[in-house]
Amino acid sequence: xxxxxxxxxxxxxxxxxxxxxxxxxxLMDETTARLCRPLLGTAADTLLxxxxxxxxxxxTLATLADVWRALVSGGASRRSLLVNLGGGMVTDLGGFAAAxxxxxxxxxxxxxTLLSMVDAAVGGKTGINFEGLKNEIGAFxxxxxxxIDTSFLRTLDTPNVLSGYAEMLKHALLRGGEMWxxxxxxxxxxxxxxxxxxxxxxxxxxxxSIVAEDPHERGLRKALNLGHTVGHAFESLALRRxxxxxxxxAVAWGLVCELYLxxxxxxxxxxxxRQAWNFVREHYGTFAFTCDDYPALxxxxxxxxxxxxxxxxxxxxxxxxxxxxxxxxxxxxxEDMLDFYTNT
Ligand code: GLY
Numbered sequence: 001x002x003x004x005x006x007x008x009x010x011x012x013x014x015x016x017x018x019x020x021x022x023x024x025x026x027l028m029d030e031t032t033a034r035l036c037r038p039l040l041g042t043a044a045d046t047l048l049x050x051x052x053x054x055x056x057x058x059x060t061l062a063t064l065a066d067v068w069r070a071l072v073s074g075g076a077s078r079r080s081l082l083v084n085l086g087g088g089m090v091t092d093l094g095g096f097a098a099a100x101x102x103x104x105x106x107x108x109x110x111x112x113t114l115l116s117m118v119d120a121a122v123g124g125k126t127g128i129n130f131e132g133l134k135n136e137i138g139a140f141x142x143x144x145x146x147x148i149d150t151s152f153l154r155t156l157d158t159p160n161v162l163s164g165y166a167e168m169l170k171h172a173l174l175r176g177g178e179m180w181x182x183x184x185x186x187x188x189x190x191x192x193x194x195x196x197x198x199x200x201x202x203x204x205x206x207x208x209s210i211v212a213e214d215p216h217e218r219g220l221r222k223a224l225n226l227g228h229t230v231g232h233a234f235e236s237l238a239l240r241r242x243x244x245x246x247x248x249x250a251v252a253w254g255l256v257c258e259l260y261l262x263x264x265x266x267x268x269x270x271x272x273x274r275q276a277w278n279f280v281r282e283h284y285g286t287f288a289f290t291c292d293d294y295p296a297l298x299x300x301x302x303x304x305x306x307x308x309x310x311x312x313x314x315x316x317x318x319x320x321x322x323x324x325x326x327x328x329x330x331x332x333x334x335e336d337m338l339d340f341y342t343n344t
Contacts, residue, residue, distance in 0.1 A: 002148060005149050008151070010043070012147065015108060016043070019108075019144065021081035022079045023075055025070070025083065026085060027086070028049065028051050032112050036085055036086070039151065044083075052066060052093070056134075059093050060129060060130075061128060063093060067093065078104075082108075084110065087120070088111075088115055088120030092127055092135065095125075095143065099141035106144045107141075111152075112152040114161055114168075114200070117204070122208060123208070124143065127139070154193070162248060162283055166248035167203070169252065169279075169280075170224070170227055175321055176320035184275060225315050226316075228304075229313065229315075230254035230297075231250040231251040231252075233254075233301045235247060238250070253280065256277045257340075257341055259272075262316040265316060266316040267318050289338075291338075
């Protein structure tokens with residue numbers, strides 16, 4: 001259940017009262033403990049704080065074990081509740097801690113970044129990174145509630161707004177029509193926060209309706225992978241180079257590559273693809289690579305966990321709002337897409 005509020009303090013108090021948990025814990029990273037915990041006020045005073053180090057680098061088994069340990073030492077039982085306050089790293093890892101502790105306890109997500117509001121905190125995917133692979137270990141487990149208070153967006157810098165906006169672009173492409181055109185008209189580099197709040201709601205609606213139809217990604221939910229086959233490969237290559245990029249930037253670059261592929265393989269209109277390219281280049285710049293990187297990028301795309309039987313799986317679009325799931329491209333078609341990216 002998604003709860004929209006401008007009064008997080010009262011909303012949290014209501015949810016805690018309704019949960020009737022014997023003990024409740026508040027998971028934060030060091031950044032959200034400093035910047036976001038104060039917004040909860042006294043509503044969180046009864047929660048036992050658990051603070052973990054920030055960033056994806058700590059979305060590990062070691063951090064997960066620390067959270068389990070904190071739950072044990074705080075006397076958590078099956079009737080306890082975990083409240084996750086943070087970005088995707090905290091909601092993914094906290095969700096997985098809740099999914100696994102005593103075979104599952106309840107949890108509530110309070111996402112504090114745009115990326116986690118419109119994507120990570122919604123839809124019940126939980127997990128950690130393992131052996132250098134992102135979200136390799138995890139489980140589907142629904143939260144009791146997701147509380148969206150866009151006041152947290154005031155704590156974000158522009159790159160983090162842009163990072164979340166890439167997932168909103170993806171949702172707008174999946175919905176098509178006016179929603180897509182509106183997203184191209186918005187300026188995420190100088191965001192109007194009032195307008196952004198309305199768009200967050202619309203974006204979450206797109207994701208929630210897809211997840212409601214296919215919670216375990218047997219079919220339709222694969223639509224949410226649009227832009228991610230190429231995007232994850234860019235993200236991993238950047239990490240290998242020791243120059244990590246924000247997830248949403250990689251998704252934005254991946255989206256335009258996959259729109260090019262959609263033009264070639266699914267009849268996506270060329271002018272709409274070029275509009276998207278111009279938008280992404282203006283706000284996200286470009287990802288630098290050469291043809292020497294093609295084998296590594298192809299290898300990374302092949303290792304994506306959505307693939308089966310060695311073929312590289314893509315979600316493509318015939319037009320904004322018109323999906324073609326489970327598409328495949330040959331190495332030559334993927335190299336042509338990468339050529340287009342580097343030459344444009
Ligand atoms: N982030 C994609 C999904 O939740 O399915």
